[in-house]
Amino acid sequence: MARSYLFIPGNVPRMLQNMDVYDADVIIIDLEDAIAIEEKDEARFLTCEFLRAHRPENLPILIRINSDEDSLMRADLMAIKGLDITGIVLPKTSLAQLERFTSMKPTNTTDLEIYGLIETPEAFFELDKIAKHPRIKGLMLGGEDLSTHTNIDKSLDEIAFHMPKSLLNFAAKAAQKEAIDTPVSSLDDAALIQGIKQTKTFGFDGKLAIHPNQVPLINTHLAPSKTAIHEARRIIIAHEKKGSMRFSLDGKMIDKPIIQRAQKLLDKAHRYGLLAGDAHAL
Amino acid sequence: MRFKNLDALLDALSLHDQMSLSFHHHLRNGDAVLNLVLEAILHRGYKDLNLYPSAIFPIHHTIETAIKEGKIHNITTNYINGPVALALKEKGLKGTLKMQSHGGRARAIIEDENTIDIAFIAAPAVDEKGNASGLEGPSACGSLGYVIEDVKHAKTKVLITDYTVSKLDNPQISSSDIDYLLTVDSIGDASGIMSGTLKPTNDPLNLKIARLSQAFLQASGMIQENVSYQSGAGGTSLAITKMFIETLKNQGLTASFFTGGITAQHVQALEAGLVKDLYDVQCFDLTAIESLRKNKAHHAISASDYANPNNTKRKIKDLDIVILGASEIDYAFNVNVTTDSYHTIIGGSGGHSDTAEDAKLTVVVSPLLKARLSLIKKSVSAITTPGEHIDVLITERGIAINPKRQDLLKRFENSPLPIMTIEALQALAYQFTGIPKPTVKPKKIIGTIESRHGQKLDSLYGK
Amino acid sequence: MADIITVGTLESSDCMVSLKPSKTLEIKIDTIVHEAFYHHIKTVVEKILNEAELKNIHLSLTDKGALDYTIKARLKTAIERFKEANNG
Known part of the structure; x- marks a missing residue:
């Protein structure tokens, strides 16, 4: 479970060597859209040398690889061979794309988690199967590409994105995978807060960030609220006191799923340093 | 006494080699007064000058030239930014460079450690009586905090302004402390005085x-x-x-x-x-x-x-x-x-x-x-x-x-x-x-850093 | 013969590496941290050139405070491009 997934271009030393300072829960080193075609080799070498020399401890790191051409994808896979990374982000994920990726030689990435970027209309007609793919760890919504491929103009009305958001979250939840929302492209705080509100409304677990300054707001708003933590703590305390999985609290029936959800929320709050004695959200 | 001409003012002042001159830095990198005055004094051939500017900015090229020509004896200041720093490193001073703090400079002036012969005070606005304020005029800079002790303790005090009004309500400098007033075309460049809009970092x-x-x-x-x-x-x-x-x-x-x-x-x-x-x-x-x-x-x-x-x-x-x-x-x-x-x-x-x-x-x-x-x-x-x-x-x-x-x-x-x-x-x-x-560490010592109590904290080095 | 190969940028914490063929091995390093790291950077560069068995080359490195990993990556990219250009 993570709140913030921050894209870092793979060809900028200053950002790579400070990736652990930005407070993102997960880092995505981008070899794809952030890198011009003539700089792909520079980014690959830089990313590899960085991770070999200075990989930050305790920070999940994904790499977004190239997928448009076989040669680029293969070069990326060769480069990341043996690197200590958590997983990869697969652009334009579809069943066919997954098949292409998992069978590509060298098959040195069998232990890596795959986060599928859902950014083509086709993907929505097989979303459940993508989500259930054993290698898939989470689904990410790629709003910009999806707009391009579907002619959606979300600048007119965000409503066009309601269905894709819901479908993606449902597919992920049905397969017990992570659902991660599209980034806000504006660097304006008000626009970001509005975007995060949608992220929460539609039930996503996390959100993509395209600039380090977006991370603190995402972390704060996607963490459990004070009220939610308070409520969960009361449920767990009552449960421990009564030693029962089924009891009433303030006239409301509490049973196993509610207790589990409360515990999950407290675990999450603790992970983000929000419980008494934890750090203030940094 | 009032002057409309710098040369006439300098004629009236008792100038000599080794004199101590003070300036303030409220006009920051837009200050025109220090260059104007120092250039004219150097032009008259005075040497071994002791300078007490509260701070030195890149615009103060006259000091840089004077250092290179060996005409400055001591400099006592709180802050140096720009080419003067490089000139000091290259050439050093005949005397010494003393870096003080804002509080330390005020104390040293009051306690007669910094003895100032003439304070040349850039004044954004002056009224008919000779009171001065930083709040008005084309070179308004606000508070004049760093020059107040110079005004009270220098042997001779000269206001230099480019803006005169009939009456200032709350002057920061009182005419009773002032000996001379010089009016010039411009005491500064507004774009260098204000720092523009200061914004919290985005980095x-x-x-x-x-x-x-x-x-x-x-x-x-x-x-x-x-x-x-x-x-x-x-x-x-x-x-x-x-x-x-x-x-x-x-x-x-x-x-x-x-x-x-x-x-x-x-x-x-x-x-x-x-x-x-x-x-x-x-x-x-x-x-x-x-x-x-x-x-x-x-x-x-x-x-x-x-x-x-x-x-x-x-x-x-x-x-x-x-x-x-x-x-x-x-x-x-x-x-x-x-x-x-x-x-x-x-x-x-x-x-x-x-x-x-x-x-x-x-x-x-x-x-x-x-x-x-x-x-x-x-x-x-x-x-x-x-x-x-x-x-x-x-x-x-x-x-x-x-x-x-x-x-x-x-x-x-x-x-x-x-x-x-x-x-x-x-x-x-x-x-x-x-x-x-x-x-x-280089061997050549060019000056010292002083605590606000006047104790030496460290040495400054040349090339 | 290939043109000059150039890799990297002149942004802070980065460096720019240029390679071109030469009759002898020439290394030119210009760095903003000369006093503290010049000799170290030179060792890093020489080691990589050695490993790549490049002798007839002119290398120019303009460094804006890059860490070792960046210097290595930029140089390795340049060498790969240089070899491709000169073998194919």
């Missing part, structure tokens, strides 16, 4: 430092009703101040006062009722000047009332929190803001050592890495502020508490904040940079 690393600082201040227990606070006008400081003011608002607290250089941010807090008083030695933007004109709780104060250690009414005596920067810091928490790591002067104390000594909590903030150089050294190239006055260092990768603050160490014992020793923090930096070749 992710500096914002991280600001967030950690805010979390540290919060956890320190220092943010309470009537807290007093000062910070610089750099981007990181402004970001911390913004968060500090938001905290006051969110927790329903009112600060007692802010001191030092004042910006729009401080003014907004005053107008929102989040701070009771502003004590202003210099205004950084037009909003601050406007506020000083109209708001009774916004006070212009002199450098002595700000930071003179022997002035019991000095405002910073009651300062709770100060946020300061660093060019280097060492294991003993000594801070250098005077030179870079190669002994070139890049600034000076200003109010750094003054506020550090007085404030209850002195916080130094800086990126841990500057390109490939670590902020933390085994020992700094020059001590601007002794480590005994620094309580905590906050960088993007960790926070080091000075071991002399056992109370703070104890308070943060179980803190989730990244608290570590300063040596551990340096080791972290070296993991990235590798270990640098030690620098060799």
